[in-house]
Amino acid sequence: MLGAVADVLRWLFTSYRVTGTEIERRTGVLVRAHRSVRRDRIRSVDTAARLRHRLAGLRVVTIGAGQQTAAGEAAFVLDALTTEDAARLRRELLGGRAPERAVVSARGGTVSGESSAEAPSAALEDEDTAEAEVLATLRPSWVLYNMFSIWAYLTAAGLLWGAFWLASTFGIDLLDLASRAADWESLGWAGITVVVLVGGGLIGATGMAVSFVASYWRFELARVRTDEGAFLRTRRGLFSTREVSRDEARLRGMSIAEPLFWRWMRMADTNVITTGLGVWDMDQPTAILPRGPRGVARRVAALVLRDPNPFDASLARHPAAALRRRLWWATAVTAAAVALVIGPVMSGAVPRWVLWAAIGLWPLALTAAIAAYRALGHTIDGDYLVVRSGLLTRTTSVLRRDAVSTIAVRQSVLQRRLGLSTVSAMTAAGWGIYELPDVAAPTAVALAAQAAPGLLDEFVEHPPAA
Numbered sequence: 371m372l373g374a375v376a377d378v379l380r381w382l383f384t385s386y387r388v389t390g391t392e393i394e395r396r397t398g399v400l401v402r403a404h405r406s407v408r409r410d411r412i413r414s415v416d417t418a419a420r421l422r423h424r425l426a427g428l429r430v431v432t433i434g435a436g437q438q439t440a441a442g443e444a445a446f447v448l449d450a451l452t453t454e455d456a457a458r459l460r461r462e463l464l465g466g467r468a469p470e471r472a473v474v475s476a477r478g479g480t481v482s483g484e485s486s487a488e489a490p491s492a493a494l495e496d497e498d499t500a501e502a503e504v505l506a507t508l509r510p511s512w513v514l515y516n517m518f519s520i521w522a523y524l525t526a527a528g529l530l531w532g533a534f535w536l537a538s539t540f541g542i543d544l545l546d547l548a549s550r551a552a553d554w555e556s557l558g559w560a561g562i563t564v565v566v567l568v569g570g571g572l573i574g575a576t577g578m579a580v581s582f583v584a585s586y587w588r589f590e591l592a593r594v595r596t597d598e599g600a601f602l603r604t605r606r607g608l609f610s611t612r613e614v615s616r617d618e619a620r621l622r623g624m625s626i627a628e629p630l631f632w633r634w635m636r637m638a639d640t641n642v643i644t645t646g647l648g649v650w651d652m653d654q655p656t657a658i659l660p661r662g663p664r665g666v667a668r669r670v671a672a673l674v675l676r677d678p679n680p681f682d683a684s685l686a687r688h689p690a691a692a693l694r695r696r697l698w699w700a701t702a703v704t705a706a707a708v709a710l711v712i713g714p715v716m717s718g719a720v721p722r723w724v725l726w727a728a729i730g731l732w733p734l735a736l737t738a739a740i741a742a743y744r745a746l747g748h749t750i751d752g753d754y755l756v757v758r759s760g761l762l763t764r765t766t767s768v769l770r771r772d773a774v775s776t777i778a779v780r781q782s783v784l785q786r787r788l789g790l791s792t793v794s795a796m797t798a799a800g801w802g803i804y805e806l807p808d809v810a811a812p813t814a815v816a817l818a819a820q821a822a823p824g825l826l827d828e829f830v831e832h833p834p835a836a
Contacts, residue, residue: 413646
C-alpha cells in the first residue's frame with residue numbers, strides 16, 4: 371500500500387518536456403527537483419519493462435548523458451511511460467530530429483505533437499524493424515556457455531534455501547526427507563562430498579540456464595539508422611524486457627574478454643567502449659552480446675567496427691624482460707608466503723604441512739607468470755590501438771586512436787633496471803585507461819606518440835637526418 375501511494379504521488383508531481391534543444395524533468399513532493407539535459411549530450415536511451423509494466427502497457431526509460439561514469443547515475447529516469455510514448459521519445463532523442471513544437475507531458479500526457487492514436491506502438495515497431503540491420507540473434511547453444519560457472523553453487527544454495535523455507539511454511543521438513551532418502555553413513559565423507567558437488571552443480575547449472583533463457587529470450591543486436599547517424603540496439607527478455615540503444619557516434623572501440631577457466635571452451639564476453647555508459651552497472655549496458663563463442667564475438671566486432679577488423683591484426687610480442695619481471699614477482703610472493711609461516715611452523719603453533727603448502731605455491735606462481743606474459747600483446751592497426759593483457763581474464767581491447775585524450779609513460783624501479791616501461795592510453799570511455807604494460811623502454815615514447823597522433827609531437831625530439 372505504501373509503495374502504491376508513493377507511485378501515485380510521483381505520478382501526480384512529475385512532468386517532463388522535450389524541446390528542440392533539451393529534455394527536462396520536474397519531480398518531487400516535499401523537495402522539488404528540476405533537471406535538464408541538452409539533447410546533443412545524450413549518449414544512450416535504455417527502455418526496460420518488468421512484468422507488471424508489460425501487463426500495464428508501460429515502459430521505464432533511462433536517459434544517459436555521461437553521468438554514469440562520473441557520478442554513478444543516469445541523467446534521469448522516466449518511470450513509467452506508455453509503450454507508444456517511450457518508443458517515440460527514444461526515436462526523437464537518438465534520431466536527432468527536433469519535435470515540431472515544445473513537448474510537455476504530465477500525468478500521462480503524450481510525448482510529441484502527434485497523438486497516441488496517430489502513431490501506435492505496432493507502427494513504431496514495424497518502422498524500427500524496417501530501418502534495422504540485424505547483426506546477431508540468440509542461438510540455443512549459448513545456454514551451455516552460461517551454465518557452468520562457480521556461481522552455479524551459489525545459485526544452488528539460494529534455490530535450496532528458498533525451497534527449505536517455502537516447504538517449512540507447509541510443515542514439510544526437507545532436511546528430514548533428505549536424511550531418509552539415502553544411507554549417508556555408508557557413503558562416508560568422500561561420497562557425501564561427491565553427491566553435494568555433483569547435485570549442487572546440477573541444480574545450480576539448471577537454475578542458471580533458466581535465468582539465462584529468461585534474461586536473453588529473443589535477444590537481438592541490430593544497427594538502426596536514423597537521419598543523423600546510427601545506433602546499436604539490443605533487445606532481450608522474457609518476463610522483463612530490456613532495450614538499450616547506444617549512439618554509434620559515441621563509440622570509441624570494443625573489448626573481448628576471455629575468462630581463464632572457460633578459455634578451453636573458447637568463451638568470450640563482448641563489450642563496447644563508449645562514453646556515457648557505466649562499466650560498473652549491474653545491468654551491463656556496455657555488453658552487446660551474451661557470453662558466447664569467441665568466433666561469434668569476433669564476427670560481430672567486425673560488423674560493428676566495419677572492415678578491416680582490428681581484432682584480426684597480429685600482435686607484437688613483449689620483450690623477454692617482461693617475462694623475467696613476472697618471474698621475479700612470482701618468486702617474491704612465494705618467498706613472502708614462506709617467510710610469513712616459517713616462524714609459526716618452527717615454534718609448533720602451525721602444522722608443518724602449511725610450510726610445504728607455501729613452498730608449493732612457487733611452481734603455481736611461475737606457471738601463472740608465464741601465462742600472464744603470453745597474454746601480453748599490442749599493435750597499432752590503422753585508426754585503432756590494440757592492447758591485450760590479463761591473467762584471470764585475458765582481454766583484448768580495441769581503442770580508436772583519435773579518442774585518446776591523455777598518454778602516459780611510466781617506469782617503476784624494477785622496470786627501470788629491466789629496461790621496460792608501461793604506456794597508458796586514457797580516454798573518456800569504458801574503463802578510462804588502457805595500458806600496454808612492460809614494453810621496451812627505448813620504443814615506449816615512439817609507441818605512445820603513435821597511439822595518440824599529434825599529442826606528443828611538441829615534446830618529442832627527432833634526431834637530425836644523416
